Amino acid sequence: VEWAEPNYCRDKQLAVPNDPYFRSKGSWGQDYDDQWAIKRVGFTEDDEESAWALLPDEEDLKPVVVAVVDSGLDWNHADIAWESIWRNEDEIPGNNKDDDGNGYVDDVIGWNFIDDDNVPFDYDGHGTFVTGIIAAATNNGRGIAGLNPAVRIMVLKALNAFGHSRASFVAEAIFYAANNGARVINVSVGGRGLTRVEQEAVRYATSKGAIVVVASGNEGIETKDYGPAGIPEAFTVATTDIDDRRASFSNWGQAVDIAAPGVDVLSLRARRTDLMLGIPGIEYEAGKAFVGEDRRYYRASGSSFAAPIVSAVASLLLALHPEYTPTQVARLLTQNARDIEVPGWDQLTGYGLLDARAALRGDPDRWIEARVEGVGAVQQDGKVYIEVRGTADAGRFAGARIELAAPGTEAWKTVAQVERPVRRGRLALVPATHIDRPGEWRLRVVVRDAEGGERESRASLNIQ
Structure with a gap:
């Protein structure tokens, strides 16, 4: 030893x-x-x-x-x-x-x-x-x-x-x-x-x-x-x-x-x-x-x-x-x-x-932004629309959609598409004909990226 x-x-x-x-x-x-x-x-x-x-x-x-x-x-x-x-x-x-x-x-x-x-x-x-x-x-x-x-x-x-x-x-x-x-x-x-x-x-x-x-x-x-x-x-x-x-x-x-x-x-x-x-x-x-x-x-x-x-x-x-x-x-x-x-x-x-x-x-280059900043009625060419304003963007933006859910339901219906990135601007004009009854309607923007990821943001509309 x-x-x-x-x-x-x-x-x-x-x-x-x-x-x-x-x-x-x-x-x-x-x-x-x-x-x-x-x-x-x-x-x-x-x-x-x-x-x-x-x-x-x-x-x-x-x-x-x-x-x-x-x-x-x-x-x-x-x-x-x-x-x-x-x-x-x-x-x-x-x-x-x-x-x-x-x-x-x-x-x-x-x-x-x-x-x-x-x-x-x-x-x-x-x-x-x-x-x-x-x-x-x-x-x-x-x-x-x-x-x-x-x-x-x-x-x-x-x-x-x-x-x-x-x-x-x-x-x-x-x-x-x-x-x-x-x-x-x-x-x-x-x-x-x-x-x-x-x-x-x-x-x-x-x-x-x-x-x-x-x-x-x-x-x-x-x-x-x-x-x-x-x-x-x-x-x-x-x-x-x-x-x-x-x-x-x-x-x-x-x-x-x-x-x-x-x-x-x-x-x-x-x-x-x-x-x-x-x-x-x-x-x-x-x-x-x-x-x-x-x-x-x-x-x-x-x-x-x-x-x-x-x-x-x-x-x-x-x-x-x-x-x-x-x-x-x-x-x-x-x-x-x-x-x-x-x-x-x-x-x-x-x-x-x-x-x-x-x-x-996290990956700093992988991001999706979805934000509803305002929803309100506007008139254009004699018709009434729901204007949706906010942000829809991503690092590799692949599109976004606007969806509505009627009062008392969980079913979402696509009512508009967003084909290009938008930052703090108009996302879509949704024809008011989609809203056919009073109550609290829910609206959301869903943004997706090229990798298939999605992110959403919601708002409510109270219709009398």
């Missing part, structure tokens, strides 16, 4: 993190997992099936800059690693000079647009909560699991200590993010009224290669006049509950692209904050949403917390494929969503519930 040594055990390296709240349930008396929201979209405890299992080792993931336009960040939180915060390498810290010439002095990790300085600390708690969903340290045996271990958070404070802001601050933060390398921009901010400045900011960011992910809002109203969620170029996220239904508070409308869990979400608590306290119309007892003996974790509901789940998955797609465009990222998210609510795209949940596993496995 020349030598001997211990025959140590060797085990597979698990994709599932060891963060305690990822593995626990009932921490505030609920009968579901503490981090149920991220598990619902594919980040599960099953090593082989989890979306994390589709990723290479962390050192092989490309760092992706995600700008969080919010109330700032408590960077002293024990569950935030300094390595996960973006650094402006062209800026020399503390020399009181604008080294990179971008108009912001000593903007080392981002900027505070409220106070116009380089200290974007969070005194409200909202931004830290949002950031935690994306970037909380994973596999550190502490607290929660963040979704992207390779993320670099650009901290952009555009909300004050009470969670309020103006459209101009939000827009300036988006412009900053776009000009400083952000590939994903999370905007869990909103309010009534669309502004040109926000529209220009979102369009500019998209042109610079960033996808702008926006919360739909929490007023249960249409997004048409709600900013920035109602901006066509924004990627707008609605909220689902524990039953995979649209949350009652979630805004809805033509702008909605996708949905993600946003009810009873667990994340980080910034020190000395209680973000639910003092919100008009909400009954809340101080400290009730604190989680853990150290009280450094927090649970809350809102579209603000659905959006960062989507932003995190978008950043993972870019970590694997930095060459993807914003359009490709958006399509991978929507085309691989799990359809819920009304079949096909709908105004409540968009293309459906985010599915991280399917998105990570």
Whole structure:
């Protein structure tokens, strides 16, 4: 015998993190997992099936800059690693000079647009909560699991200590993010009224290669006049509950692209904050949403917390494929969503519930878009028609058809064909003679591609 040594055990390296709240349930008396929201979209405890299992080792993931336009960040939180915060390498810290010439002095990790300085600390708690969903340290045996271990958070404070802001601050933060390398921009901010400045900011960011992910809002109203969620170029996220239904508070409308869990979400608590306290119309007892003996974790509901789940998955797609465009990222998210609510795209949940596993496995060049945006009666050449407006398109478009179903029936009848791709325009004029009785008629557009895949979108017509 020349030598001997211990025959140590060797085990597979698990994709599932060891963060305690990822593995626990009932921490505030609920009968579901503490981090149920991220598990619902594919980040599960099953090593082989989890979306994390589709990723290479962390050192092989490309760092992706995600700008969080919010109330700032408590960077002293024990569950935030300094390595996960973006650094402006062209800026020399503390020399009181604008080294990179971008108009912001000593903007080392981002900027505070409220106070116009380089200290974007969070005194409200909202931004830290949002950031935690994306970037909380994973596999550190502490607290929660963040979704992207390779993320670099650009901290952009555009909300004050009470969670309020103006459209101009939000827009300036988006412009900053776009000009400083952000590939994903999370905007869990909103309010009534669309502004040109926000529209220009979102369009500019998209042109610079960033996808702008926006919360739909929490007023249960249409997004048409709600900013920035109602901006066509924004990627707008609605909220689902524990039953995979649209949350009652979630805004809805033509702008909605996708949905993600946003009810009873667990994340980080910034020190000395209680973000639910003092919100008009909400009954809340101080400290009730604190989680853990150290009280450094927090649970809350809102579209603000659905959006960062989507932003995190978008950043993972870019970590694997930095060459993807914003359009490709958006399509991978929507085309691989799990359809819920009304079949096909709908105004409540968009293309459906985010599915991280399917998105990570998806083909960015295989897509089908079907969307009914408007249905109404028009007259032409003395005859009455039903005008159907919307989108029917695909990567390899093979055609589309318009179908009607009479009240009380499940039988669909083809009433028009769409031979060429249409984007946000007239899909067809359907002779009103097809509608021969009162009641609720259903209409759908069904788009097919050259591979035989189909996708649909529906609308209703109430005939008196």
